[in-house]
Amino acid sequence: MPTDEDKRYVSLERDAASAASAIVSSKDVLVIAHIDADGISAAAIASRTLERLDIPHEVVFVKKLDDISIDMINKSRTSLVWLVDLGSGYLSSITKQNVIVADHHVPDPTWMTGQTSLYEFSGMIHVNPHTHGIDGSESISGAGVTYLISKMVDEKNKDLAYLAIIGANGDIQDKSDSRLIGYNRKILSDAVENGDIVADDDIRLFGRETRPLVQFLQYCNDPVLPLLTSNNQECIRFLSELRIELKRNGSWRAWNDLNDDEKDNIKISLIELLESSGVSGKDLMGEVYTLPKFRKGSELRDAKEFATLLNACGRYDDAPVGMRICLGDAEALNEASKNRSEHKKQLSIAMNFVKQSNIIREKRYIQYFHARSEIRDTIVGIVVSIRVSLIVILTAVVAHHVQLPLKPIQFLFCDAKAYFSHQ
Numbered sequence: 001m002p003t004d005e006d007k008r009y010v011s012l013e014r015d016a017a018s019a020a021s022a023i024v025s026s027k028d029v030l031v032i033a034h035i036d037a038d039g040i041s042a043a044a045i046a047s048r049t050l051e052r053l054d055i056p057h058e059v060v061f062v063k064k065l066d067d068i069s070i071d072m073i074n075k076s077r078t079s080l081v082w083l084v085d086l087g088s089g090y091l092s093s094i095t096k097q098n099v100i101v102a103d104h105h106v107p108d109p110t111w112m113t114g115q116t117s118l119y120e121f122s123g124m125i126h127v128n129p130h131t132h133g134i135d136g137s138e139s140i141s142g143a144g145v146t147y148l149i150s151k152m153v154d155e156k157n158k159d160l161a162y163l164a165i166i167g168a169n170g171d172i173q174d175k176s177d178s179r180l181i182g183y184n185r186k187i188l189s190d191a192v193e194n195g196d197i198v199a200d201d202d203i204r205l206f207g208r209e210t211r212p213l214v215q216f217l218q219y220c221n222d223p224v225l226p227l228l229t230s231n232n233q234e235c236i237r238f239l240s241e242l243r244i245e246l247k248r249n250g251s252w253r254a255w256n257d258l259n260d261d262e263k264d265n266i267k268i269s270l271i272e273l274l275e276s277s278g279v280s281g282k283d284l285m286g287e288v289y290t291l292p293k294f295r296k297g298s299e300l301r302d303a304k305e306f307a308t309l310l311n312a313c314g315r316y317d318d319a320p321v322g323m324r325i326c327l328g329d330a331e332a333l334n335e336a337s338k339n340r341s342e343h344k345k346q347l348s349i350a351m352n353f354v355k356q357s358n359i360i361r362e363k364r365y366i367q368y369f370h371a372r373s374e375i376r377d378t379i380v381g382i383v384v385s386i387r388v389s390l391i392v393i394l395t396a397v398v399a400h401h402v403q404l405p406l407k408p409i410q411f412l413f414c415d416a417k418a419y420f421s422h423q
């Protein structure tokens with residue numbers, strides 16, 4: 001007997017199959033993708049799928065669907081436009097004929113009510129878990145929906161499943177249960193079957209492949225490790241008490257360089273540490289996803305690190321390089337790392353600028369700064385989150401209501417507790 005969940009999955013798959021037949025019969029395609037890790041993985045899946053069909057296509061990455069990108073879609077002369085990891089919120093703005101929206105965000109409610117005829121008339125195919133009663137925030141990502149379509153185009157595209165797992169990790173869909181759930185489990189089993197992903201139970205701190213052990217503990221803030229987080233000396237002491245060698249053959253050891261006994265000792269001590277301060281050690285452990293075809297010590301070998309690399313590409317207007325990494329272009333990895341160190345440099349310049357130029361203005365409950373063109377819009381959010389701990393970012397409001405001559409880089413942040421208790 002199929003469960004209700006099975007039925008929901010089947011109806012999602014039916015929409016994916018309609019999208020697949022529209023793709024197969026298209027002459028040329030414009031792919032529009034979101035710039036984060038999920039969007040970049042989705043774009044890689046879409047691009048490879050079209051390449052295998054010999055369909056000419058172009059991929060354009062956008063931060064969001066603003067008037068300019070909606071205009072680009074509506075005026076596109078390609079026989080099909082395929083949106084991945086975005087679009088569901090803007091269905092009623094899309095007037096172009098033959099559009100596929102492969103997304104997992106909550107759909108535009110105005111489009112949902114009574115506009116089904118438009119759906120058929122315009123040839124819009126909307127593939128979204130929400131319209132089938134599946135939770136798009138955790139069950140499947142934008143890359144997952146794109147993968148589903150790709151698999152309907154050709155079963156052989158199952159070899160792209162690992163990209164959908166990276167996308168799901170990028171969107172932190174493994175958060176609530178410390179493992180992937182819902183439709184993502186089906187995608188995961190495709191990737192495991194291909195030998196592209198190994199799923200293990202292990203510690204879920206970031207940087208298992210590349211972070212030296214001390215930094216592995218020191219930079220962990222989810223969960224915060226009592227005494228250890230942000231305390232370099234304590235981390236060194238903690239590891240040396242457990243007789244863990246920090247370096248071997250001249251290079252820093254990472255988590256995945258440890259043997260099972262060493263790993264177990266650290267896990268037990270960390271769980272004790274957390275539980276002694278009343279925090280459940282459960283959050284520390286869960287499922288982790290390794291890509292065994294990449295070499296040990298490479299950030300591409302761990303799904304979280306891979307996704308973080310893609311997010312960094314997106315944040316630095318470098319999403320096409322991220323997509324090339326997904327498609328196995330070895331040179332792209334070098335390019336990305338060059339661009340990333342540039343990103344770090346820009347970040348420290350931006351931090352210094354905020355510190356030294358005295359631009360932070362304080363109101364009673366609100367402080368803000370307007371960086372004008374001094375800080376790239378893609379990194380100003382990070383600067384803000386480093387500067388203050390509790391933030392309410394009202395970018396959209398500010399961008400719309402304050403007519404600024406330059407880029408509308410303006411953030412308001414406030415102590416939300418104080419602010420709301422005075423409402």
Ligand SMILES: [Mn+2]
Binds near residue numbers: 039104141143171
């Ligand atoms: Mn997404």
